[in-house]
Amino acid sequence: MERIVIVGAGQAGVQCAISLRDEGFAGQIVVVGEEPGWPYQRPPLSKAYLLGKMDDEGILLRAPSLYADLRIDLRAGVRAQAIERSSQRLQLSDGDALAYDHLVLATGARQRPLPAPGAELDGVASLRTLADAKALMARMGHVRRAVVAGAGFIGLEFAAVARAQGIEVTVVELAERALARALSLPMSYFFEERHRAWGSHFHFHRSVLDVRGVGAVEAVELDDGEVVPADLLVVGIGVLPNIELAEAAGLATGNGIVVDERLTSSDPAISALGDVALHPNRFSVTGPVRLEAVQNAVDQARALAASLTGKPKLYDAVPWFWSDQGDLKLQMAGLAAGHDSAVLRGDPASGAFSVFCFKGERLLACESVNRPADHMAARRMLQAGLPITPEQAADEQVSLKTFLTARA
Ligand SMILES: Cc1cc2nc3c(=O)[nH]c(=O)nc-3n(C[C@H](O)[C@H](O)[C@H](O)COP(=O)(O)OP(=O)(O)OC[C@H]3O[C@@H](n4cnc5c(N)ncnc54)[C@H](O)[C@@H]3O)c2cc1C
Known part of the structure; x- marks a missing residue:
């Protein structure tokens, strides 16, 4: 494979380019991003940056020098207009047309x-x-x-x-x-x-x-x-996934670009990841999902880079997410959609507690506020499929750490 073209210079697209180099890909990498300037992180936009606690340098995803160092050809301020699948070419808004051996769609989502x-x-x-x-x-x-x-x-x-x-x-x-x-x-x-x-x-x-x-x-x-x-x-x-480019090229789409567990679209030469990817997820009990989270963008990018460099990898990471509101740090592990019971661990009045969500006896998700240890334990339990009952999750006498060690 000589040239991989990535559309979208957000969290997923940039991570994919970097991970391809980490995995030893020596060919050309072109990242086409519609937004001007250096790629940046979105989470601080509604938190530290909005509060004036982070500047324009701090919000960047990576140091600007990294792109040249890793030979990543970043085309900022350029929109991908059309995919010609038969000739494997991508038409750009600046008049250029890029041939690709593999195309990665990391086009994200836009405000509804x-x-x-x-x-x-x-x-x-x-x-x-x-x-x-x-x-x-x-x-x-x-x-x-x-x-x-x-x-x-x-x-x-x-x-x-x-x-x-x-x-x-x-x-x-x-x-x-x-x-x-x-x-x-x-x-x-x-x-x-x-x-x-x-x-x-x-x-x-x-x-x-x-x-x-x-x-x-x-x-x-x-x-x-x-x-x-x-x-x-x-x-x-809410947001709308940016599926139009894929849709116009005849790829399977729904509430996102439809991909399989290797993040391959309905065209084997095209993958999708990040906010735009509608993917099967073993942690979901409600069918394929489209996740809007940094974790998902980064882990999918790593999995895809491994697959594209000959180390086929299924995307299999536990979904997790965080949100900062005032003095509250919320962390979520797993996917709560479809749960039929929820038990509390700790006292909400203390401002630090967790909610463990179950479907029957199966742990689906853990939501923690100001209790990072619960969050980390739940992530490990979910990844390893360790059984915990609602009674054990609710009982603060049951140390989650001991519980993990005993079952590891
Ligand atoms: C304000 C805010 C706060 C957030 N807070 C959190 C948080 O606390 N925790 C968390 O986990 N997640 C958070 N998120 C979500 C997280 O930022 C996203 O899940 C992540 O950025 C998704 O990355 P992505 O690369 O898939 O998509 P995006 O970041 O949307 O990037 C896609 C890029 O592709 C470009 N693009 C689209 N179409 C084209 C085209 N045709 N040609 C060229 N370029 C194109 C877009 O302009 C965009 O720059 C937050 C998001 C926002 C907006």
């Missing part, structure tokens, strides 16, 4: 637009890119009242930062609770209660009907008729 009139007004913001974060930060100094559409991770991370800056925050959420797609009931209620204590207001079962203002946002009308004055509306209602 708010389906409401007035969404184009000044002061309606998203938080997906560095450009989004810079625009938001420039505005936040003058903002008094913000509405957040969506009580997901991005919306709540923003809410925590905004409250820390003294901005009034109202969160509007279609579901009946916060972080409903991601978290068990007890953990979801715990986060809601903490955000309320920090001063955020919540409207559940509600959506944004209309964004009002002349030129810029002045108020947000909810679907029950309530009008909330605001000079900023942050939209965090």
